[in-house]
Amino acid sequence: MANMKEIARIAGVSLGTVSHVLNGSATVREPLRKRVMDAVNSLGYQPSQLARGLRRDKTNMIGMIIPDVTNPFFPAVVRGAEDVAFANGYRLVLCNTDNDHAKEIAHLNELRTYLPSGLIVIPSSFSDLTVQAEYYRKSGAAVVCVDRLPKDWDGDSVTADNEHGAYEATNYLLRQGHQQLAIITGPRHLTNAQQRLKGFKRALQEKKLHINPEYIQEASFDRHGGYAKTLLLLNMIPRPTVIFAGNDMIAFGALLAFRQAGVRCPEDISLIGFDDLDLAEMTSPPLSSVSQPGYQMGTTAASILVERVRGDHGPAKHVVLKTALKVRDSVISPNRATSKKQRK
Amino acid sequence: MANMKEIARIAGVSLGTVSHVLNGSATVREPLRKRVMDAVNSLGYQPSQLARGLRRDKTNMIGMIIPDVTNPFFPAVVRGAEDVAFANGYRLVLCNTDNDHAKEIAHLNELRTYLPSGLIVIPSSFSDLTVQAEYYRKSGAAVVCVDRLPKDWDGDSVTADNEHGAYEATNYLLRQGHQQLAIITGPRHLTNAQQRLKGFKRALQEKKLHINPEYIQEASFDRHGGYAKTLLLLNMIPRPTVIFAGNDMIAFGALLAFRQAGVRCPEDISLIGFDDLDLAEMTSPPLSSVSQPGYQMGTTAASILVERVRGDHGPAKHVVLKTALKVRDSVISPNRATSKKQRK
DNA sequence: TTGCGTGAATGAAAGCTTTCAATTCAAGCT
DNA sequence: AGCTTGAATTGAAAGCTTTCATTCACGCAA
Numbered sequence: 001m002a003n004m005k006e007i008a009r010i011a012g013v014s015l016g017t018v019s020h021v022l023n024g025s026a027t028v029r030e031p032l033r034k035r036v037m038d039a040v041n042s043l044g045y046q047p048s049q050l051a052r053g054l055r056r057d058k059t060n061m062i063g064m065i066i067p068d069v070t071n072p073f074f075p076a077v078v079r080g081a082e083d084v085a086f087a088n089g090y091r092l093v094l095c096n097t098d099n100d101h102a103k104e105i106a107h108l109n110e111l112r113t114y115l116p117s118g119l120i121v122i123p124s125s126f127s128d129l130t131v132q133a134e135y136y137r138k139s140g141a142a143v144v145c146v147d148r149l150p151k152d153w154d155g156d157s158v159t160a161d162n163e164h165g166a167y168e169a170t171n172y173l174l175r176q177g178h179q180q181l182a183i184i185t186g187p188r189h190l191t192n193a194q195q196r197l198k199g200f201k202r203a204l205q206e207k208k209l210h211i212n213p214e215y216i217q218e219a220s221f222d223r224h225g226g227y228a229k230t231l232l233l234l235n236m237i238p239r240p241t242v243i244f245a246g247n248d249m250i251a252f253g254a255l256l257a258f259r260q261a262g263v264r265c266p267e268d269i270s271l272i273g274f275d276d277l278d279l280a281e282m283t284s285p286p287l288s289s290v291s292q293p294g295y296q297m298g299t300t301a302a303s304i305l306v307e308r309v310r311g312d313h314g315p316a317k318h319v320v321l322k323t324a325l326k327v328r329d330s331v332i333s334p335n336r337a338t339s340k341k342q343r344k
Numbered sequence: 345m346a347n348m349k350e351i352a353r354i355a356g357v358s359l360g361t362v363s364h365v366l367n368g369s370a371t372v373r374e375p376l377r378k379r380v381m382d383a384v385n386s387l388g389y390q391p392s393q394l395a396r397g398l399r400r401d402k403t404n405m406i407g408m409i410i411p412d413v414t415n416p417f418f419p420a421v422v423r424g425a426e427d428v429a430f431a432n433g434y435r436l437v438l439c440n441t442d443n444d445h446a447k448e449i450a451h452l453n454e455l456r457t458y459l460p461s462g463l464i465v466i467p468s469s470f471s472d473l474t475v476q477a478e479y480y481r482k483s484g485a486a487v488v489c490v491d492r493l494p495k496d497w498d499g500d501s502v503t504a505d506n507e508h509g510a511y512e513a514t515n516y517l518l519r520q521g522h523q524q525l526a527i528i529t530g531p532r533h534l535t536n537a538q539q540r541l542k543g544f545k546r547a548l549q550e551k552k553l554h555i556n557p558e559y560i561q562e563a564s565f566d567r568h569g570g571y572a573k574t575l576l577l578l579n580m581i582p583r584p585t586v587i588f589a590g591n592d593m594i595a596f597g598a599l600l601a602f603r604q605a606g607v608r609c610p611e612d613i614s615l616i617g618f619d620d621l622d623l624a625e626m627t628s629p630p631l632s633s634v635s636q637p638g639y640q641m642g643t644t645a646a647s648i649l650v651e652r653v654r655g656d657h658g659p660a661k662h663v664v665l666k667t668a669l670k671v672r673d674s675v676i677s678p679n680r681a682t683s684k685k686q687r688k
Numbered sequence: 689t690t691g692c693g694t695g696a697a698t699g700a701a702a703g704c705t706t707t708c709a710a711t712t713c714a715a716g717c718t
Numbered sequence: 719a720g721c722t723t724g725a726a727t728t729g730a731a732a733g734c735t736t737t738c739a740t741t742c743a744c745g746c747a748a
Contacts, residue, residue: 001479001482001483003703003704003705004704004705005704013727013728014727014728014729015704015705015706015728015729015730016706016707016708016727016728016729016730017726017727017728018705019705019706019707020706020726020727022705023706025706025707026725026726026727027725027726028726028727029725029726029727032726032727046453046454046456046457047457047704047705048398048457048459048703048704048705049454049457049458050394050397050398050403050457050458050459050703050704050705051398051703051704051705051706051733052704052705052706053394053705054392054394054395054398054703054704054705054706054732054733054734054735055704055705055706055707055732055733056705056706056707056733057733059394069413069419069422069423069426070416070419070420070423070622072414072416072419075413075414075416075419076414078413078440079413079414079440082413082440086447086450091437091439091451091454091455092438092439092440093435093437093438094436094437094438095435095436096422096423096426096436103430107435109390110390110393110435111435112345112390113390113391113392113393113394114393114394115392115394135345138345139345223622252623252626255626256625256626278414278567279596279623279626279627281600282596282599282600282623282626282627282628283623283626283627283628284626284627284628284629284630285628286628347733347734347735348734348735349734357697357698358697358698358699359698359699359700359734359735359736360697360698360699360700360736360737360738361696361697361698362735363735363736363737364696364697364736366735367736369736369737370695370696370697371695371696372696372697373695373696373697376696376697391734391735392733392734392735394733394734394735395703395733395734395735395736396734396735396736397735398702398703398704398705398733398734398735398736399702399703399734399735399736399737400703400735400736400737401703
């Protein structure tokens with residue numbers, strides 16, 4: 001399509017002037033400005049972001065790396081980030097890693113050569129992220145980590161208060177009278193999974209409850225993992241009276257396993273999740289869950305990023321957002337559960 | 345970071361040679377090749393995709409435009425497209441339009457100046473897409489439309505057999521004995537919504553059933569729309585015995601409305617959806633739905649795109665994928681429903 | 689020995705924009 | 719009228735890569 005040279009020719013001005021008009025980088029007098037704009041409009045000219053980026057050493061892209069588009073929690077974050085980014089003239093380039101280390105590296109490496117203004121990462125593997133982030137910063141791009149962090153992460157971050165959320169939820173379970181609590185954590189190398197487990201354990205320890213190590217199972221953060229580990233837990237003797245799922249996808253898997261095994265929820269076993277996806281209230285039974293503000297995590301991350309790009313060089317920000325327990329119908333007291341059973 | 349000049353200097357060769365090594369664009373003898381690769385590796389050099397794109401008039405990006413990341417159907421398509429694109433060395437740049445016309449235009453306009461190799465669109469508004477697609481093609485980018493098409497779309501497309509899927513599902517409802525069928529269609533300007541309605545009507549007409557125009561409601565393809573229109577339908581006299589939801593998100597909204605109104609599903613009213621999202625089997629009751637292969641739509645679209653980029657100039661392809669009726673528990677015969685009620 | 693052909697390597701141009709130093713211009717002042 | 723000043727405009731370089739026309743070197747045939 002048309003390029004600046006063409007515009008300059010038609011408007012009868014120099015390339016520099018066209019550029020100044022387009023970017024407001026210098027005052028150009030009205031008649032000239034108008035001539036340039038007329039040419040631009042008549043040709044439907046749009047500056048090449050490629051050339052612009054090459055020259056400016058920076059594009060209006062913001063890279064966003066997420067582990068799995070199909071876990072609805074992440075799209076929620078994406079949507080938040082995109083709203084803020086778009087409103088500020090940035091475009092989100094979404095990269096899906098499928099929880100695949102190699103894919104994450106590949107995306108990080110290549111994305112950088114597109115000179116994005118920034119990077120929002122929900123990491124799935126950590127080994128290289130810290131060094132990669134350094135490269136990005138060196139090339140002038142800001143980096144914000146969301147949801148989970150590399151162990152020694154010292155950059156900006158936006159997370160939920162995972163430990164407290166899990167702690168509160170566990171206390172709720174204890175108040176209901178549960179004593180045999182099982183948990184299916186997400187992958188143990190992920191900090192959010194760690195923190196949730198920590199909150200869970202802390203609540204139990206405060207009540208001096210013994211924790212059966214077999215009741216702590218690790219799974220990938222998806223339905224598949226939840227399904228398999230739930231079947232495992234259901235076969236244990238004694239069987240736990242409640243399962244704390246590391247996230248809602250795991251909880252959904254658990255529900256499937258319940259159905260498969262002919263176990264009723266909550267009559268035979270209680271279940272609680274984490275994330276409070278939109279769909280948690282639609283399941284059978286409606287799933288109690290710890291809600292974390294995915295959309296807001298996205299907007300917050302993008303806002304921090306935009307400020308950094310605009311020159312904020314303050315110390316690293318660590319925003320921790322509140323969680324909230326959503327009580328629905330998937331948890332009942334184990335006593336009530338027993339009595340119901342006996343009634344039959 | 346390092347650039348080609350640096351590599352050339354270190355390896356003691358010309359820029360052209362470095363380029364040839366990197367791209368295999370000409371044979372270069374082993375010793376030289378090795379010197380170049382050593383320099384590349386020692387510096388961790390990665391070619392600037394910006395400069396490369398500028399020079400080649402094409403980048404390895406594939407733009408993908410979707411209406412709403414938070415409707416799980418779209419991420420499924422995205423995942424399919426991404427898998428194929430990534431495997432072929434292309435990177436998916438995801439743009440979310442939020443069903444917002446202006447945003448769609450903005451993305452289309454700007455994306456083009458990044459010179460992507462191709463564009464996969466699930467359109468939310470059509471007026472400009474046909475002309476925009478022309479621009480893209482002129483700049484050498486292939487365009488594939490997915491899921492819904494502009495009226496006069498003559499380019500490549502991948503869709504589901506919406507009409508047949510809806511026709512089959514409606515026949516199933518009729519076989520169950522339903523006579524008062526309502527439908528909540530998606531936005532009527534979207535071809536997939538139109539086709540589903542068409543299939544629905546055809547099935548009714550074949551059975552010589554009168555269609556009450558009030559029983560045909562239009563809503564946005566989300567929970568919100570489904571919720572509102574369901575409340576409307578529930579208050580009609582006579583009340584329909586089944587609601588055909590234009591997609592699963594609408595069906596989810598309907599379930600919420602049922603709960604809100606104290607109406608039991610399927611005892612008091614039946615419900616069927618379209619899409620068969622992963623979560624359809626988890627709802628209460630498990631939702632019967634017309635399944636369409638989202639992931640496969642993505643892979644197909646990306647495959648077509650890749651072939652086009654590689655030089656396939658054959659006639660436009662119109663792939664129509666099969667749907668399949670998934671029977672679960674949200675539909676029962678209205679007679680059984682009545683008898684149940686009477687038993688109480 | 690000369691000339692030719694082939695394969696390998698080089699150098700320069702091109703792609704489109706931004707930016708900065710330099711130039712032009714008009715106006716204001718003495 | 720001549721000079722200064724500041725603003726408006728221009729021109730050229732730079733950013734990094736690919737590509738293509740050249741050059742170079744070497745072996746072989748005449």
